[in-house]
Amino acid sequence: MASNPPPAVVIVDDEEMVITSVRAFLRLETEYAIHGFTLPGEAVKFLETNPVDVVVSDYLMPKMNGLELLAKSKQFQPEAARVLLTGHADKQSAIRAINDVGLYQYLEKPWDNQQLLLVIQSAIERTTLLRSLREKISALDTAHSNLKDIQAKLLRAFL
Amino acid sequence: MEEEPRHLAELYRMAVLGRLTAKIVHEITTPAGSIRSNNEVLARSLDALGKLLSDATVKKCAPPAKALDILETLKNLAGVDKIACDRISAVVRGLKTYARVEEGELRKTNLNDLLRDTLKLAGVEFRNRVTLVEDFGEMPAVECYPQSLSQVFLNLLVNAGQAIEGEGQVTVRTRAENGWARISISDTGTGIAPEHRDRIFTPGFTTKPAGEGTGLGLVITREIVVDHHHGTITFESEPGRGTTFHARIPITHPRNRS
Ligand SMILES: Nc1ncnc2c1ncn2[C@@H]1O[C@H](COP(=O)(O)OP(=O)(O)OP(=O)(O)O)[C@@H](O)[C@H]1O
Ligand SMILES: [Mg+2]
Numbered sequence: 126m127a128s129n130p131p132p133a134v135v136i137v138d139d140e141e142m143v144i145t146s147v148r149a150f151l152r153l154e155t156e157y158a159i160h161g162f163t164l165p166g167e168a169v170k171f172l173e174t175n176p177v178d179v180v181v182s183d184y185l186m187p188k189m190n191g192l193e194l195l196a197k198s199k200q201f202q203p204e205a206a207r208v209l210l211t212g213h214a215d216k217q218s219a220i221r222a223i224n225d226v227g228l229y230q231y232l233e234k235p236w237d238n239q240q241l242l243l244v245i246q247s248a249i250e251r252t253t254l255l256r257s258l259r260e261k262i263s264a265l266d267t268a269h270s271n272l273k274d275i276q277a278k279l280l281r282a283f284l
Numbered sequence: 285m286e287e288e289p290r291h292l293a294e295l296y297r298m299a300v301l302g303r304l305t306a307k308i309v310h311e312i313t314t315p316a317g318s319i320r321s322n323n324e325v326l327a328r329s330l331d332a333l334g335k336l337l338s339d340a341t342v343k344k345c346a347p348p349a350k351a352l353d354i355l356e357t358l359k360n361l362a363g364v365d366k367i368a369c370d371r372i373s374a375v376v377r378g379l380k381t382y383a384r385v386e387e388g389e390l391r392k393t394n395l396n397d398l399l400r401d402t403l404k405l406a407g408v409e410f411r412n413r414v415t416l417v418e419d420f421g422e423m424p425a426v427e428c429y430p431q432s433l434s435q436v437f438l439n440l441l442v443n444a445g446q447a448i449e450g451e452g453q454v455t456v457r458t459r460a461e462n463g464w465a466r467i468s469i470s471d472t473g474t475g476i477a478p479e480h481r482d483r484i485f486t487p488g489f490t491t492k493p494a495g496e497g498t499g500l501g502l503v504i505t506r507e508i509v510v511d512h513h514h515g516t517i518t519f520e521s522e523p524g525r526g527t528t529f530h531a532r533i534p535i536t537h538p539r540n541r542s
Contacts, residue, residue, distance in 0.1 A: 139412070140314055142364045146321040149357050153325055153332070187412045187451070212310040235317025238324055 132249045133158045133176070137168045137194060138183040138210070143234075147181075150238050151245075165189035169197045177205050178252040179229075179245055184211035195226040204255045206248035210236060293504045294385075297435050300442065300501075301383060307408040311375050315368030322361040322368075329354050378405035382434050390537050392425035395433070395465055396458055402434050403456065406441035414445050417455040426465045427537040432508045439501040440469045440529050446492065447473025447527060460535070464515075468530045475523035484519075505531075514538050 134157045138144050144161035151159055160177070162168035165186055172180070180198045184191040195207040206229040223231060229251070230244045336351045381401040399420070407416055444454045452472040459466045476484060483489045485506055490497035509515045513533050521527040 140318075142318045142368055143314060145360060145364045146318040146325070149325045149361055150321055152357065153328060185412055212313055235313050235320060238321050 131156045131158050132178040132253075133160065134245060134249075135168060135172065135177050135180045135198075136161045137163075137165055137181070137186070137191070139163050139165075139186040140183070143183070147236075147241070151242070154242055157245075157249075165191075165194045168194060169201075172198050172201045172205075177202060179206045179208060179248045181208045181210050181241075181245070184209055192222045192226055195228070199226055204252050204259070206230075206252050208232060208244060208248060210234060210241075292500070293432070293435070293507065296498070296500050296504050297382075299498070300435075300438060304405065304409060308375060308379065308405070311408040311411070312372055315371045318368045319365055322365055326358065326361055329358055333358075374404045375408065377401050378403075381405075381431070382438060384431050386429055386431040388429070390427050390540065391430055393428050393430045393433070395423055395426050395428075395467065395533075396420045398430055398434055399437055399456060399458065399467065402437040402441065406438055406445065409442060410445040410448070413451045414448055415451075415453045417453060419455060419457045421457070421459040423458055423460050423465055424535055426533055426535050427540060428513055428533060429508075432512060433533070436505045436508050436531060437467070437469075439505045440531070443501060444469055444471035444473065444527070444529075447471050447475075449474065452526075463535050465533045465535055466530055467533070468528055470526060470528040472526045475525055475527055476519070476521040477523055481521070509533065 134151065136144055136147055136159065138161075141163055144163065148159050148161055151157055160171060160175075162171065165182075165188060168180075168182075169189075180195060180202075182191040182194050182198075186194075191209055191211065195209065198205060198207055207226055208230045209223070209228055210232045212234045220231070229248050232241060232244060333351055333354050336348055336354070340347045340351070378401045381398065382405055400418070403416060403418070441454065441456075448454070448471055454472075455468075455470045457466075457468040457470070459468075480489075480491065485502050486499070487503045488499040490499035506517050509517045509531050514537070515531060515533040517529065517531050519527060519529045
């Protein structure tokens with residue numbers, strides 16, 4: 126267990142100060158690897174190649190909104206949990222689109238640190254579970270097709 | 285009947301403020317949330333730091349690397365808190381300037397400062413998609429009704445921002461020229477259709493969706509600039525490229541000219 130890399134959390138917000146505050150809090154409370162981005166485009170680039178456990182995104186950002194970003198995240202890393210952290214003014218539009226990206230949680234600004242931590246913790250657990258489930262399924266698949274091979278060989282030997 | 289135009293301007297001023305409220309709340313919520321979070325982290329970090337330092341003292345060894353790490357975080361957070369407080373103050377100053385009731389007295393005013401405050405307020409409407417550019421010239425103090433002019437600027441700025449679909453730029457220029465102060469507000473928006481040019485100062489004329497535009501903004505703007513300040517308001521517009529409104533205000537109000 127100790128050799129496992131720490132869970133990776135991506136935080137996207139066009140406000141540098143939000144990233145700095147959340148990062149400081151998570152560094153104090155956890156061992157997570159935290160990757161902060163003020164430009165959604167850079168976050169997407171990161172997500173294309175780096176496996177992460179949770180993506181927390183602001184909604185209203187220039188160029189790409191949070192749901193567009195989370196949709197991209199879903200495309201590249203379907204298992205990584207998606208959390209929207211949004212201000213009051215854009216609540217309605219956010220809620221309308223939530224189903225499209227399969228949101229894990231919706232949090233409102235100003236955020237509560239303890240609640241944010243709980244959400245991120247349980248999101249990481251869920252991602253870990255999904256990953257190990259997928260590994261087991263693919264192991265089962267392999268075992269199953271091996272079995273079929275053997276069965277086929279046996280049949281051929283006897284017929 | 286004399287009182288009616290002022291009364292209308294007052295109602296409209298409050299309506300504009302009402303429409304901005306949600307955005308203003310948002311603008312304040314973000315830095316306030318940051319400060320709150322930082323404060324919590326600060327308190328805990330200080331606890332942790334105290335413990336690390338007293339442990340080190342007991343063991344008679346140098347403070348651990350973790351302590352320096354915490355110090356670094358604390359420094360960062362102090363910086364963020366300063367920026368966050370400045371952001372809140374700026375919006376609040378804009379609000380104060382705008383929401384203050386016009387005293388009806390001429391006051392020598394630095395229009396660049398007045399514009400800066402008003403820009404902070406207008407900025408909350410489209411901070412995410414419109415770049416605001418300030419090109420302020422040297423300006424003498426202008427004799428004016430500051431609250432009314434703040435309303436003029438906000439009307440023009442909101443119109444400029446609303447004319448831009450998606451991303452664009454709003455430029456605010458100020459210049460002093462032969463006894464006049466000129467304030468020009470340019471946008472890279474849709475422009476004004478030739479057939480609308482003669483109508484935009486008509487009460488109730490609006491191209492905005494019902495419930496969004498009252499068509500009163502420019503009427504009130506003209507009234508304040510022309511009737512109350514003896515100034516002029518003009519515009520140039522090119523459909524598809526953008527619009528510039530120029531307000532010219534005499535530096536000395538005619539009432540006080542000898
Ligand atoms: N910068 C601009 N670019 C393009 N069109 C403009 C601009 N400013 C004003 N207009 C046109 O003039 C019309 C009248 O403007 P006015 O400010 O009086 O009312 P409004 O903006 O429609 O409504 P309200 O001010 O109540 O939001 C607008 O609907 C728009 O068609
Ligand atoms: Mg208007």
